[in-house]
């Protein structure tokens with residue numbers, strides 16, 4: 241089938257590459273010429289495991305094209321995916337300007353029956369607005385009643401996880417399709433069924449529902465996941481106070497199948513391009529309908545506080561004023577296997593360390609370049625602080641002469657470092673671990689002063705070491 245993807249970011253690019261992989265003829269559009277130039281030069285503007293190879297293979301097979309040509313992109317696809325950003329507006333609601341602009345350009349160039357698919361995460365009622373924009377543009381062209389320019393707007397929210405996006409897309413747990421059961425909806429359903437048929441061979445993964453419920457499902461899913469994280473973080477903070485070990489508690493409660501082990505880790509707060517903005521947007525949607533989402537308001541507040549937990553632990557040990565102290569920070573991306581720095585906990589942590597007078601040597605296996613760009617913007621108001629942040633050339637290099645190592649992202653490369661070497665190159669053998677990567681007892685045996693989240697701190701003087 242001929243498919244167009246409007247917006248070639250994390251979601252659009254992965255969607256386009258995966259749909260090409262199963263045999264569709266995909267046209268990827270973006271308004272950012274820099275991205276298209278990178279893609280047409282054989283590169284990929286984001287880090288996502290397996291994506292470069294997937295794109296190269298499908299480009300060679302002639303199944304994927306990248307362009308900034310809007311008219312050509314609309315003409316190409318019988319199915320038009322809208323996969324543009326929906327960043328938070330000032331009041332926390334989803335900013336729909338990019339989605340509506342994408343719809344407008346489809347309406348301006350529409351040349352036949354089109355199924356317009358909202359893949360961006362959008363509030364309930366957005367498909368209706370997209371429908372309105374398309375109708376408006378057709379009316380401007382005198383095509384309001386044209387049987388050759390019919391269309392249907394479908395909601396197909398995306399559930400991929402950055403860092404495992406290609407795998408998630410190729411092996412989805414579910415495909416949510418929201419559509420209206422009118423005449424155009426029936427034609428749309430047939431196209432969507434054909435489009436996703438290869439994913440349903442083993443068993444049916446598509447769940448059909450009305451458009452508004454599909455839009456809601458995406459927010460409810462992210463809100464639930466964010467709730468589990470904030471719940472565990474709050475339990476971890478209590479475990480810290482009462483001397484319990486949150487890792488034992490996690491195993492204890494995760495064994496209950498009603499709870500399960502997934503997404504139950506305590507840490508230094510959630511970030512990324514989805515949970516923070518989607519929780520906020522759902523709170524706004526509820527407020528507009530006259531309802532307070534008290535659980536989600538607490539989830540957000542707990543997460544905000546959690547991003548300060550590490551720096552508070554550091555201040556307790558090293559003092560409030562960190563002037564003259566030097567920290568190695570491992571992990572900048574909001575999660576492993578991505579270079580995405582949006583709302584990454586490292587941003588708050590590093591800004592806090594710098595504002596208390598410290599110097600920081602930061603390291604991330606893939607996000608360093610993106611982090612340099614982001615911190616230049618974050619710290620533009622404080623050049624003296626920005627000057628105290630350096631980016632190390634290796635994981636090891638970051639440690640040299642640091643008063644402590646701070647771990648913010650759980651990259652695999654951080655899971656089993658050479659602790660003897662680490663002790664040698666750090667000024668003091670001390671780790672603040674925001675991801676609970678190591679065992680407190682083992683660290684004490686190694687003579688490392690180890691502070692983690694929700695687990696007892698083993699006092700080195702009292703340990704066997």
Ligand SMILES: NC(=O)c1ccc[n+]([C@@H]2O[C@H](COP(=O)([O-])OP(=O)(O)OC[C@H]3O[C@@H](n4cnc5c(N)ncnc54)[C@H](O)[C@@H]3O)[C@@H](O)[C@H]2O)c1
Pocket residue numbers: 246247248249250251252269270271272275323324325326338341342345359360361362398399400401402513514
């Ligand atoms: N990133 C994720 O892990 C993820 C997962 C599920 C859902 N989502 C949702 O998917 C949507 C896209 O997220 P993303 O992370 O891919 O965003 P992104 O910022 O990485 O990509 C969006 C792209 O759209 C382009 N764009 C904007 N307006 C355009 C237009 N009119 N025509 C063509 N291109 C245009 C931008 O230049 C950009 O390249 C958001 O609603 C997000 O909430 C994201």
